[in-house]
Amino acid sequence: MKRINIADVAQKAGVSPTAVSFAFNKPEQLSRETVSRIRMIAVEMGYMPNPMARALIAQRSGIIGVLLPQPLSTVLANPYFHTFLQGISSMCDEQALSLMTLSPMNGSLDQAIARSPVDGYIIVGYNEAHHEVSLLRKRGIQYVLVDGDATRAPSVNIDDESGAYEAAKYLIQKGHRDILILMLDTAFGHADEQVHGVAMRRMHGYRRAYDEAGVAWRHEWVRPSVSSMLGGEQNFDAAYEQGLRPTALLGAADAIAIGAIQAAIRRGLRVPQDLEVIGYDDSLLANLIQPRLSTVHQPIFEKGRVALELLIGEWEAAAERITDVRAKQVRLPTHLVLRGTTT
């Protein structure tokens, strides 16, 4: 079963392939009857122009790629990304763009990038200095960084530091001194990974509140956790078994905080009476659990929209050959939202 092409239609209609192309793209170049005859035959034969050939010649596919730091199956387990992707896709719908998610293929982004027919990238969680990112720059492909450090490339970030600062300050002001901090593990950079700006900034925010209040920063009360409910559970348990007895908890992501709460409840603690908890992100999950999670709100949905807006701006700048414009660095605000896990 061979897929029919423009030549097949042309032959059946007794015209040249050019005429078939015109019938769809420039009907005014042909007589009215010829156009309708060609279209009739095309529909009848089930013809549709080959998207690859079309994208090749048009030098654009109408697809944007979202470069993710983890396999898609992992990302989809994270409510933060649900909202973020919703933001991007709401903009996609408006702009008639398609969305393609790209994850590292057996560890490397290179392969994923190499075979993706996309017009530009939204890159999540990588810094400008990252190898694959600089390759894209070299190749002249437009991209926008999200949650990654950049100076030359356009980027969207949030005010991680001040959100964290507010959260820690709130707990300290309420008199808590034994605060367990479950930090993103990316703040502690493994050998092969770059230290991640987001995690660092959140840590600095917590730290600043401690310093300003004159509270000692104790390293054994700060634990790295993977950003998932399971990570939060395991780290709370581990801290408890080390003999720590926190009266409050700062989770650098909602999922971590929620996991920790479940571990705490399992140990008979009452939230918030025995343990006050503040998460980070204000993902949808925060509002679904009981008691509802106090957390640092960030505009996740808007972040996705803004990222795509910037990317579209890059295309326009490239089309008009504006290269000296300073890349836009957007920083969205954060704020503390107090709900049921604080008193």
Next chain:
Amino acid sequence: MKRINIADVAQKAGVSPTAVSFAFNKPEQLSRETVSRIRMIAVEMGYMPNPMARALIAQRSGIIGVLLPQPLSTVLANPYFHTFLQGISSMCDEQALSLMTLSPMNGSLDQAIARSPVDGYIIVGYNEAHHEVSLLRKRGIQYVLVDGDATRAPSVNIDDESGAYEAAKYLIQKGHRDILILMLDTAFGHADEQVHGVAMRRMHGYRRAYDEAGVAWRHEWVRPSVSSMLGGEQNFDAAYEQGLRPTALLGAADAIAIGAIQAAIRRGLRVPQDLEVIGYDDSLLANLIQPRLSTVHQPIFEKGRVALELLIGEWEAAAERITDVRAKQVRLPTHLVLRGTTT
């Protein structure tokens, strides 16, 4: 800033474009030094073969398209799809495939299909008879239907009917007679849409339990709801204001059931003491709310995996020109899971 192509690299290396292609794809055709020289220059220039050209000639892009019934931003609000997409993407990761989501573009799937360079489709929530689906068949593009009725095309469904039957039977056996049923609105087919098989089968399952127990089926106790928490809330409220006082509730989707529970709690009802609730799907949400939702479990993750497996099977069959093999119709089992919203 022009994107460099194979000819640029060839020129700089003083060889033909063919040699550059060989350096990457068939290095044994060239001398060792030439290969390494070309590769050096390619890296230096930041060259990477154009994915569209590559896909055009290879007649495959390594991308699979997931055709969704709603805009992506709507789909991502639904926990059912999170798990489903996770299932597909776990398989994608293994097979080194990329995943692209496709939603109707201003109402029409046609456009979305026309510009998508994909090797095959997983089509969610459409029947075989649907116009766009039959177009794909005509064009010889492989696809698999999920949650849609099919006889000729391969499909993945679940045992909607018996899951619903079990749920309704359980509540009836416990003595409930005033059961509010919040049905999927797709069971009541609008003018421009086809009646949706999933919704119909679930309704028939509920109905069969009523009939077998000799309980009267009262239409005013069955309400169509959109598949979201908001839909569940609004419909519970509406039913209550009509004077209905249910002692139990069947939600044809978890989101509906959860929304209804929140509306019920707001009215001072205790769940499960005053209102027993059984949802449908067993999405992750069901385990996160308090009390944990009793529901009909379906293997959502596996459904995604199986769908992609079938699609890969289609490719293989097409490659071997096997056309007379009967298309595989997979039906996965469902079962009732009792948690905290039933006594």
Next chain:
DNA sequence: TGCCTTTAGTAAACCAATTTAGTAAATCGG
């Protein structure tokens, strides 16, 4: 030295469209 094989590379065809330049035939004005 002559013939055959291997090696290393290139020219040209091809994938499936779009677009530019060009060509007949028909129409029009003077």
Next chain:
DNA sequence: CCGATTTACTAAATTGGTTTACTAAAGGCA
């Protein structure tokens, strides 16, 4: 009635690669 323009259509170039068929030079062997 003749040159100019319009109409309706086509041939050929282009997009950026891959692949097949071919060629020239080098090496092997009698």
